[in-house]
Amino acid sequence: MLQIYNTLTRSKQPFKPLHAGKIGMYVCGVTVYDYCHIGHARVMVSFDVMTRYLRWRGWDVNYVRNITDVDDKIIRRAAENGESVEQLTDRMVAAMHEDETALFVLRPDHEPRVTGHMDNIIRFITDLIDKEYAYLASNGDIYYRVEKFSGYGKLSGQQVDELRSGARVEVDELKESPLDFVLWKAAKPGEVSWPSPWGAGRPGWHIECSAMSRCCIGKTLDIHGGGPDLPFPHHENEIAQSEAANSCTYANYWMHAGPVRVNQEKMSKSLNNFFTIRDVLKVHDPEVVRYFLTSAHYRSYIDYSESSLTEARSALERFYQALQGVTPAATADGVSDRYETRFCEAMDDDFNTPKALAVLFELVNELNIAKRQASPDLPVLAAELKRLAGVMGLLQQDPDQFLKGPDREGELSGEAVDVWIAKRAQAKADKDYAEADRIRQWLLDQGVVLKDSREGTTWYRQ
Template structure:
């Protein structure tokens, strides 16, 4: 398995930190608005990447955070005259609605920044004790970039050549313009937590270093996100993590290219967004997934309604072929007798996706198989119909997360329902024994991964 590693600037062999396991941290959304298609691209890519790693035998742990305290969230809360917590909670719920409509699997952990403030404070204190952090006159606590000799390795920049620019905060209180906030002193009317440096809240970069290390350990396999995060966000994450632990933090860094409209990067701040929810009203989720996966994950993608309509035509042809195959066998396609064709296709799948996750080659193969399926339907070649149907559904489609049957999708939901039933039964038994600390421990830790437990007169419910 080879991937392009941003840190080394090369395609390298993926050698796990622990044999047989891959741990991935994917930077998640700041929850102050709905997701746009640019936010969805890394989710689609790494949903498929995880599926592939599992397909070839790895145990995968995939984490994506929610940033639920941030300047943008505070600003949105002021506009709506709401507590900041309500804004974050609302858009986390909307995130899950969009992910369900997109038909991607939930990741293993979805931590929220506000659930890790105590850990963030401890982390900053340790950086301060080691001489990497200082408190400024305005009450902010900054990471002193000049103390970290490896700064710039990820973005391949030299400190002396760096200039203050987009997403580098300007402040007269910094020792160096590149120093970045670990802790922000609260302003009047802003939310805050008590800390050794006074009332304040976490900076942007510190949250991901803390949550990734808490869940995945000081050193894990892959840190991922959009390539607009390489500098300063990921550079800063890496600097503070290595300074704190003395270890390597993420072994590899994977970055996807941006989504562009009229050659400009899509972003909420630029006002040229295309919300995922609106797109899913116009296009099937498979159309969006195939559109994203038909381009290599590292290159930028231009998006327009015309391009998506063209993709829709070709995706619908595949769906029609699969439906026609089912109709040919009166609703249920029998399993093929011969397995050799599966082995050859599996070799192609593994070879393609092991080459820096080359999804375009796999998508192209799906279209070839669909054309052959149509020919087989016309000639009533039963064995080829069965072969191609199951190859598209169970090999390529299953790994990329496309063309799944309702039965496949419902299977995941059934398993979650069964698991939650067991957990709630255990929790009820603990409450009957008055072991409330353990009962609350289950509730609080489920909350950290986005599952809310409510005890009602009608019984315990979850969402």
């Protein structure tokens, strides 16, 4: 049975969906004012792996991930760039999709944008006002009454009394309580805005997810996910809004991906250790980055460093070297189900990808033995490896394509390597083994490793 760690209960729980065989999953997406960074990639890949696995096991998953395309950061950045909010966000959304495609991340079923759901957001705020959970302030903003909601703090473990005592008292006090948060911001001169019953304005950050998740999935979600910084205040505020408006549980399971550190430090622009996905992909193969992100459990922190990516590259090379020169069978029929069974046991244990990868490495070992012995099981073992790795979005490339890589400035081209391999083959045919060995060593010095087999010589870059 699938077990999921629930942030709300701080424990693993058997997964029981609202509707048999169906899962409604909402994940908080990106605020598109800049290029996505490696922390965004962690969330994207983590929930992509979960979705792939759940569907592979037969679940009908409705995966929704929103896009925040209007907020303070976006408005400021657009003004700095001398472009409209729409121009900035459209450009950043296109860039995000490019990054996702490179990382083999599948698109969600629905990708609602805040600007496309203003009617739903206004309707949601109206519901809260009607139930007296929200009020109009003197400046035209709408605020949520935090202390009216008795369950506030249950997700993050925050206590209302402690929050109240530590709250900053604003000079121009517009709120009934310092804990109250904004649902609707009255328009300022020159800002993008939308009409509402309370005047022109735009939504606060928290309300958008409550409104869009209700529209795209329903009043109660099976799973609500997001990044490590969201339990408080964002998800706590979502719970308060949604359960007050809908009079029912908002989400049955809360899942949060762990943080990314850089060389054991918190990733931060102020520390100058902030990496966008596209900058990382200029240096590293996208599948190496994806493997790196799946090599740690989704809830744990992961340390981004050049050594970590080198290790990820080495691990993937082992997979592709095992597959190199092998034509996988059309199906994996005939392979014992011991690998699939253990793979599923790992993934059913709160999507434990490190344990799942360990099972795949055992399969690689058996595949290598089969290659050495020219076993008739070789094609079906290769098919099983690709099938199970594919559930994690891995081994998506041709082995030669991955191992040889693109031609880079300062390296031997693939065409040049093939010429030297032909020269070495001729030397061996002429029984000039010293020359053949010299060529092998020279290529190794250039970062090219040769592998001889009955089928001929293959190569890959170190």
